[in-house]
Amino acid sequence: MQSDSIRNLVLVLGDQLDPGSSALKDIDSNLDAVWMAEVAEENTHVWCHKLRIASFLSAMRHFRDELAKRGLRVLYHELQTDPAHDRGTSFAEVMISDVAAYSPKKIVVVDPGDYRVRHQLQAAADDSGTPIEFREDTHFYCSIEQFAAYADGRKSLLMEFFYRHMRRTHGVLMDETGEPEGGQWNFDHDNRRSFGRSGPPDIPAQKSFRRDATTQQVLDLVNQRFADHPGSAEKLSVPITRRQAKAALKHFVEHLLPQFGQWEDAMWTDEAFLFHSRLSVP
Template structure:
């Protein structure tokens, strides 16, 4: 193994963060094993700046340790600080200072971080140390922040659909000449069905990976060091290596993609995995490249292994939403994180951290979130996020919770999805309307199964059996009537208020306030 000569100055110290586990990343361009070295650090601050769940912490640490081992096996020198090292200074900035003082590199090199806070911290640390820092573009994505800014320039409104179409054309994805495959850009009419009352039927088991020695060591460390943090690790089986991520990708394409489109929005109790991909964590850690994922889905359709509506629905999540939210993040930060267009200030209910609520749909979604660090997008948006929105929780608290609990949460993707799409806190920048619904939506999308196990009735808005979602939905319309009436996409919902008497309005508002007071 070739390593830097200790007698000569270190040229580049390449900084690799926990969500940059790609040996082809731009930070490695021109890497010379004789002159350069890699720096990685596990620090408590990255697990405590939000109260991170055990599955999230364990996934990052296990994936980082495996990646460092792979780099060393490839002949690279890696300076790696583990969480329980005696001299660990506890933050990225402090650990970087220790490394620079010891190694004396001529320059620091890194790929752009996925978190504004981290980027500012490292820039400040490098400036204080007097060492040049080169931040390189993240080639993992189809569109750079500069590309997105060019797309946004001059537009009165930003809408994902138009960005997605431009990306399809630019990268020749699901295109037939200059036209979209199948003659239309999306196939929502063929997707998003609810399960029949008999349920989802046989669902393939997800790709899961038994923890090896490295991961078992991490699990023990997390259980000891972060014992008070939410979540559990008994079921930890996420892919933590490139090889495992590729196996998970192949399994999804073969076993789940054909049904993904039809059932992507469906809910069913005690069914956390259903027909979803479970690839977002591997993508966000950079164990998978979005181009290979999109190409695999496109190939599955072209070879007749998946219908077009499923392939398109899945590709839209990656080539559309994933790229779009990153563009929003990097063109709107840092002010975006403080937005609160609805002016709501209620605290996050404490039971979000335990799952102990009488609402069966929310109890199911929270329980699996805490157990696995995972919930699919409808559970996040239209069960957990919907409740927080209707309740009036301060959006920054909702953001911090989502960032803390999910294994795939990196701020560039989580923040716009939470503040913008879920909590309508950005005044329509991310989405053209607030995603609001009563308990009847959850009843419909779960084939009645979730509501059947609940003591509340989604058809009732007041009274002892009234579903809190339904009560809070009508209260939301009342609280934000003027704003919603001015939006063409919500004006029909607001018109339903006209059939409520003054007494009914007062009863709804009183019951909604009692729900908040009891949280």
Template sequence: MAESLRHLVLVLGDQLDLEGAAFDGFDAAHDAVWMAEVAEESTHVWSSQPRIAVFLAAMRHFAVALREAGRPLHYRRLDEPETRASLSAQLAADLAALRPQRLILTRPGDWRVLTALQAAAADAGVALELREDRHFFTTPQDFAAHAKGRKGLRMEYFYREQRKRFGVLMDGGKPLGGEWNYDVENREAFGPEGPGFDLPQPPRFEPDAITREVITLVRERFAGHPGRLDSFAWPLTRAQSLQALQAFVRERLPLFGPYQDAIWPGEPWLYHAQLSAALNLKLLTPQEVVTAAEAEVRAGRVSIASGEGFIRQILGWREYVRGIYWTRMPAYAEGNALDARHDLPDWYWTGDTDMACLRDAITQTLAHGYAHHIQRLMVTGLFALLYGVEPAQVHAWYLSVYVDAVEWVELPNTIGMSQYADGGLMASKPYIASGKYISRQSPLCGRCRYRPDERVGPQACPFTTLYWDFLLRHETRFADHPRLALQVRGVGRIAEAERDRIRAQAAALRSTAT
């Protein structure tokens, strides 16, 4: 009689690390690995073709790595006729056949997935051991301890604690360079000539046979999904991700800081890292990314402003949003503090709009599955916030279209940072601005039929109209807000007739969504 399977290690599409916590104590003679490609992971939100392809191709490459490492693997492909539609259904079917004594799982990045797998294990009567994910500096328990007893949460305080705790960019007990935050130095825009011809491009990883097979599958199986795969060249393996990391710290990190908020049409990457997908798939660890960036600062090849600005994204925001997610779910996903009820305009799925900045950001997103943080926060996110889109719809769009979108990171950034739907738990104010902000950060307003300094009339920028409409709608709510009161006071100087014109033009924008 064959010996029973001791442990079945469940590996999800964002857990592609041979050294992951779920593999601690793995014995190839007694244990096996389980992975599954299922349709639900691409359809519970209408995922873009680039996002689907990144996950599937990275999973299939990881399956090769597992087999090369000699780890028994039960892998269910999407294009196999017997594959079930959901992870829980597939796991239930495979548990009946494999009959393991125990399941082992590293904490998923999605509350929905965690509860579904826990339910499937319970229904099958198999114990499931949940292990913490080492691809973070901190744990949800660490964040809960940080948050306990505080009247409010602010990333900056959390970030400083982690700098001290892990000795990152520290000079003894003080921050390296004398300051904790160099944001004030990192807000430059490109001149009229743009970033120039010597802008270093991130490495391209041309699709190999495995990836080409996935691209064909996605184009056929998900033909009705948004996005394109013509330029698909993401890092999908550990080796490729390390290459991408080294190229970034060597070639683009030196100017990441000054230009991290800048936008230039036709240049999707600029000085950004293109590492978030590899980090979120667990092909890179945040520890090695931070170490690589800090080494460049200490060697004098990168300024403290650029290095700190980048490290803050990893050691600060990335850890902070994960803490928010796991200490506030599942109720957090339902947040709608500003009572926003409008539908997301259809052109968010096509880019077919007269607004040059939105057209540029959305068409870029559909082509590559990528846009940098200012395009997300202060272009696509800002418009949705001012327009009054229901936050759940904004969340679903971001989760759908970006290749680095895993719910633990995407949801708090959208609900909290972008849409202020949590009422200020995560962000100290709504990030609102008129079209003038975008005109300072990019040349796109000069290529647009709208004028950012006009709030009513045929050439009025929709951002500017909706900005003033937002302040009018929420005048009472934010009248005494410490960081928004000055903007609200500007509304008080607007005559009633002008207020009516703003409201009417905003209503017309929502009815046409041009």
């Protein structure tokens, strides 16, 4: 039986929904708890499209449910239709409240991709007197420390040269002599074709996903709580769960990728996606 005492409070942010996350690698269901929070600040400090808000919150709630099915204890803060019923507007406010309630010995989190959030979490941990451990985000080929070492002493930083460095480092599309496959580093000039007056060729249908009850609840929340935000989420059909994302990736590789490269930068009236994957929401 779970008690209220917690060894590690493991924070999972909305862009870190990975069951293989470094924050979860040594979690103990009897000693630790996962902490997730929907907070207004993350949807308002930069004005967000309703589709982005809805997909983010729905993905978080589905991931919460997946963790619970694994037997993990999840402390989850849902945004309410009425802001007055929220326990805080920021990660810091909600986290400090839960740290006070559960007195964890340590806070664990994957290093946020946003320095603003990292600073906020560090300050909240300091205010509560609780140690916080920032773990490496293993979703990237290059760590912050590795990039700092690469950048040290360079007069300028160009993406093209860093791209080549990373390909050499990891042996991506390199031949046996250490040269790029195909004899050149990129084929950008081949990716800028236009459709011409006749327009694009036949575009395979995008793979869509039926919304479930969880997603519908989120849509109702977004339409009420964020009614003044731009856009609409009524046609939300992007992948929400890991399983859906893998299915969408498979569909993209098989049906859209063969045509994607040459028209990567092309646009056409009334064609929102063309040959793009829709694997993420901006």
